[in-house]
Amino acid sequence: xxxxxxxxxxxxxxxxxxxxxxxxxxxxxxxxxxxxxxxxxxxxxxxxxxxxxxxxxxxxxxxxxxxxxxxxxxxxxxxxxxxxxxxxxxxxxxxxxxxxxxxxxxxxxxxxxxxxxxxxxxxxxxxxxx
Amino acid sequence: xxxxxxxxxxxxxxxxxxxxxxxxxxxxxxxxxxxxxxxxxxxxxxxxxxxxxxxxxxxxxxxxxxxxxxxxxxxxxxxxxxxxxxxxxxxxxxxxxxxxxxxxxxxxxxxxxxxxxxxxxxxxx
Numbered sequence: 001x002x003x004x005x006x007x008x009x010x011x012x013x014x015x016x017x018x019x020x021x022x023x024x025x026x027x028x029x030x031x032x033x034x035x036x037x038x039x040x041x042x043x044x045x046x047x048x049x050x051x052x053x054x055x056x057x058x059x060x061x062x063x064x065x066x067x068x069x070x071x072x073x074x075x076x077x078x079x080x081x082x083x084x085x086x087x088x089x090x091x092x093x094x095x096x097x098x099x100x101x102x103x104x105x106x107x108x109x110x111x112x113x114x115x116x117x118x119x120x121x122x123x124x125x126x127x128x129x130x
Numbered sequence: 131x132x133x134x135x136x137x138x139x140x141x142x143x144x145x146x147x148x149x150x151x152x153x154x155x156x157x158x159x160x161x162x163x164x165x166x167x168x169x170x171x172x173x174x175x176x177x178x179x180x181x182x183x184x185x186x187x188x189x190x191x192x193x194x195x196x197x198x199x200x201x202x203x204x205x206x207x208x209x210x211x212x213x214x215x216x217x218x219x220x221x222x223x224x225x226x227x228x229x230x231x232x233x234x235x236x237x238x239x240x241x242x243x244x245x246x247x248x249x250x251x252x253x254x255x
Contacts, residue, residue: 001158001176001200002132003251008194028131042232042255045131045176045200052194061192061246063138063183068131115192120133 004046005066007115008058012036014112015049018086022109023047025078026070026119060114070121073105079119080107087112096123134177135197137246138189144218144243145169145180151217152240153178155210156201156250175200191245201250204236210250211238218243 009015016037023030023039030039036050047068052058070076077094084090092108097120106120139145149169150160158171158178168181178199183189201207208225215221223239228251231237237251 001156001171001173001178002135002198003200003249003253004196004198005132005135006194006196006198008192040131042253047131050194054193056193058194059192061138061190061195062185062187063136063181063189064192064195064246065134065136067133067135069133113194115195118133 002045003042004048006048006050007066007111007113008052009036009049009113010051010058011112012049012051014087018083018088018112019047019049021082021086022079022088022117025082026068026075058113060110060116065108065116065118068117068119070106070119072121073123076105076107076119076121080109083109083111083117091116092118132176134179136179136181137197137242137244137248138183138191139169139180139244140182140189141243142167142169142181148214148217148219148243149178149180151213152210152219152250155206155213156199189244191247196239196247196249198237199248199250201252204252207236207238207250207252211240214240214242222247223249 038048040046088109094107097104097106103123108118153171162170171178219240225238227234233254235254239249
């Protein structure tokens with residue numbers, strides 16, 4: 001469904017530290033750009049963080065959330081821990097989530113700008129590690 | 131990479147008009163009934179949810195955030211943009227090739243009725 005998603009930053013170094021660490025936990029590689037960084041590949045969808053093109057301060061939305069896929073519950077835990085260690089704030093600790101018939105395991109954080117992010121994996125018999 | 135994205139709305143009926151029209155051009159329909167109070171467009175590679183923020187505060191837009199939707203061909207990009215303009219959106223960049231995109235892929239940009247910046251691209255990796 002998605003080709004790419006961009007979020008803003010006013011501090012590319014801080015953004016690279018946060019997103020390098022959190023995407024590494026999901027096994028997703030990236031590259032730095034002069035104004036930020038990109039992660040992922042065109043066929044699976046890409047995520048970018050950059051100074052806004054209008055050169056104004058980056059701000060976060062109220063009501064906006066971006067959800068990423070995690071390969072398993074251990075990756076969800078690692079992603080959340082990496083976020084908290086790199087300037088993120090907890091918005092919901094790792095754990096099972098009831099959003100329907102499919103058993104999910106997820107976690108929520110705010111990035112350093114305040115953008116709301118989450119990761120989810122479908123539980124397929126693997127015991128949550130926390 | 132993505133499971134879903136949530137965009138905030140302050141007027142779900144305006145959002146319904148806009149997203150029903152634009153998402154149809156990309157092959158998606160709202161899968162929840164009107165009483166759900168939100169819009170859910172779902173496909174095998176992701177879900178878009180549009181609704182009021184869960185914290186009860188007004189929806190606001192981010193500076194720097196753009197949500198990019200995948201289109202199957204260049205014509206779908208044009209139809210998506212036209213449908214958005216006819217359904218309460220505003221132009222944030224007309225359909226055409228983009229130098230910043232891989233291989234000058236064709237894309238177009240809109241603001242939804244709440245001001246969220248979205249785009250559609252037929253990416254040529």
